[in-house]
Amino acid sequence: MQEKSAKNTIEVCFSPHSFPLYPHEECIVVVIDVLRATSSICAALHSGVERILPVASVLEARNYQSKGFLCAAERQAQKVEGFDLGNSPSEYRNPKLKGKIIVFTTTNGTQAIRAAREAYRIVIGSFVNMTVLCEWLAKQHKNIILLCAGWKDFFNLEDTLCAGAIAHTLDKTNLFETNYDSTLAAKTLYETAHKDLIGFMENSSHFKRLEKLNLADDVKYCLTLDLAPVVPIMEGNYIIHHK
C-alpha cells in the first residue's frame, strides 16, 4: 500500500495476480522474471538486438512468425516447437542478433509485462543488469513497484530475491522509503541469501524444473550480477535499450 512520504516509495508485488491491487499508473514498474525471460531480454539487448516485441500468447507470436518476424516462444520452461528461439539467455548472447527485431512470448515474463501496461513506465529487471538498472532508477524520482513475474501467478523465490537486491541497493541511496512489508521481506531474504544465491535457490521449485532440463548454466548466468549491463525500457509496444 502506498502511504504518504516525502521520499519515493519502493514496493514489491509478488505476482501479476496481485498487481491490480497496487495503484500503479504513476509508478515505474520493474518487471522481474529472473529465470529466464528478463535475463534473456537483457542478454539480447546487450548483444545489440534493436528491439523486442513482447506478446502474451503463442498464437500472437505465430502470427508474427508467419509475417517473417524472428520469433521466440517458451512455455513450461521449453522452446515451443517451430519457433526460432526459446527463452535461454545463451541463445541471446549471440552477436549475429545485432540489429534484429525479436517477437517474444514466455510463460510468465511477458504476462507480467502485459499486466503492467498502464504503468507510467515499464523497465526490465534481473540480476544481470542490477547495477545500471539501480543507477537509472535512482535518477527517475518516481515511486517504484518491483513486479515479480512468479510462476503461473504463484510467488517464486528467484524473482523475490532479485526484487530484494534492487530494494537493498536503492536503500543505500537514501532516496527511497522501503519499509513496506513486502519490501522488508524481499530485502531480508536477499540479505540472508546473497552470499550464496545458487545454494539458497537449490530447493526452489523453478531451479529444480530447470535443472531437470539441463539448464544449470542458464541458472548460473541468470543469478550473476551485471553480465548484461543494459536498461531495457518499454517504448510503445517495444522493449528497447535505454541509452
Place this chain on the structure above:
Amino acid sequence: MQEKSAKNTIEVCFSPHSFPLYPHEECIVVVIDVLRATSSICAALHSGVERILPVASVLEARNYQSKGFLCAAERQAQKVEGFDLGNSPSEYRNPKLKGKIIVFTTTNGTQAIRAAREAYRIVIGSFVNMTVLCEWLAKQHKNIILLCAGWKDFFNLEDTLCAGAIAHTLDKTNLFETNYDSTLAAKTLYETAHKDLIGFMENSSHFKRLEKLNLADDVKYCLTLDLAPVVPIMEGNYIIHHK
C-alpha cells in the same frame, strides 16, 4: 503449487486474494491473522468462550447484535462503535466470557476464514497457540495451506513470520514436504527474525498502525509463543476449541 510427493505438503499463501489459485478442497487451511484476529480467537477460547461465529461484514454482526448476541467488530484496527467487543486479545482474556458465544468480524481475519470455507478443515493459527497447533497438525496426515490474512489483500510480515514458524516447527517432524518457494521464503524469514520478533517487526506497517493506537501490549501478547494453547477449529459455522 501442489506437486506429487509421498509426504504431505505445506504451502504458504500470502493473501486471501491469491488463495483461489491454490487447490484446497482436500487441505487443512490454517488461517493466520496474528495482529490480531486469530490471537484474539485463541485468547477467547482459552478463556472458556464456548464458540465464536465469524461473520464477514459489520452489517451481519449488527443483525446478530439486534437479536441479543454478544458481538465483536473491528475495522481499521479499532472497535466499531456500538459493539460489545473489539479485536484486542486483552478483551478476551476475561474469565467472565466463559461459556459465551461471540459473533466476530474483523478487517482481515474473518475475510480469510470466509475465503477458505471450502477447505477440508479450517483451523486458527497464531504464535499464541503455536505448539499445540503444530502437534495437532502433525497428526492429521493432510496437506496443509498456511493462509496469511494479510492486510486488505496485501502481503504482511507478521502473518508470514507465523506461517514460517509453523513450517519451521513441522519441518522437524520429517512428515512434510516444505520445499515450496513460498514456504521456503516464510521459513527463512522466521529463522532470520525469530530471536527478536518484535525488533524485526518494528518497521512493519501494521506494527506502526497499532503502535499509534497505543496497542503495544497487544503486539507483545500476539508475538509470544503459547500463551493460549488451544486448537480452534471450524465446525459448521462456528469456531470451537478442539479438545
